[in-house]
Amino acid sequence: MRIIGLAGWSGSGKTPLLTKVIPRIVARGLTVSTLKHAHHDFDIDKPGKDSYAHRTAGATEVMVGSSRRWALIHELRGEREPSLGALLAKLAPVDLVLIEGYKSEPHPKMEVHRMALGFPLLAPGDSAIVAIASDIDLPDAKVPVIQLEDVDRIADVLVRHAVPHNTVLARIGQS
Numbered sequence: 304m305r306i307i308g309l310a311g312w313s314g315s316g317k318t319p320l321l322t323k324v325i326p327r328i329v330a331r332g333l334t335v336s337t338l339k340h341a342h343h344d345f346d347i348d349k350p351g352k353d354s355y356a357h358r359t360a361g362a363t364e365v366m367v368g369s370s371r372r373w374a375l376i377h378e379l380r381g382e383r384e385p386s387l388g389a390l391l392a393k394l395a396p397v398d399l400v401l402i403e404g405y406k407s408e409p410h411p412k413m414e415v416h417r418m419a420l421g422f423p424l425l426a427p428g429d430s431a432i433v434a435i436a437s438d439i440d441l442p443d444a445k446v447p448v449i450q451l452e453d454v455d456r457i458a459d460v461l462v463r464h465a466v467p468h469n470t471v472l473a474r475i476g477q478s
Contacts, residue, residue, distance in 0.1 A: 305465035306391070308402035310432070311415035312422040316451065317403050320415055320436060325401070327458040333398040338390055340404030347376060388475050391468065399465055409474040411464050413457070433464040
């Protein structure tokens with residue numbers, strides 16, 4: 304498994320970009336999984352569903368299976384947030400894992416930057432950023448800058464700069 308991420312400020316367009324990039328990478332014959340960081344409480348099940356009732360009743364894990372998919376929900380119940388390494392260990396093997404978020408972790412990543420947000424670039428302070436996907440030219444950037452609309456080139460960079468799973472675990476201290 305090889306790993307690379309997309310990092311950027313909230314609202315920069317990481318999710319929309321991933322939804323365009325994933326099909327391009329899959330079309331190349333690679334299997335892809337994603338790992339998304341959420342900064343807040345979130346639900347993947349909803350009130351009225353049996354899985355929600357099981358979880359809110361106190362179950363630590365709820366697994367739902369069908370002929371089309373399965374999902375495992377693990378409620379932390381006051382435990383610490385799992386590390387990036389611990390979450391990566393739970394993924395089934397694939398060719399490429401695309402991480403959305405975890406911008407402070409040392410895995411290789413592409414920054415997604417939109418000028419209209421008014422936030423500074425992350426790249427100058429993060430040596431793990433290998434390129435920037437931006438809606439403007441950034442002539443002073445120390446890494447390659449790719450226009451946000453150039454999805455094929457973005458896919459190329461993500462595939463080329465992804466590193467093996469064990470390299471990421473070593474960088475984040477999870478060997």
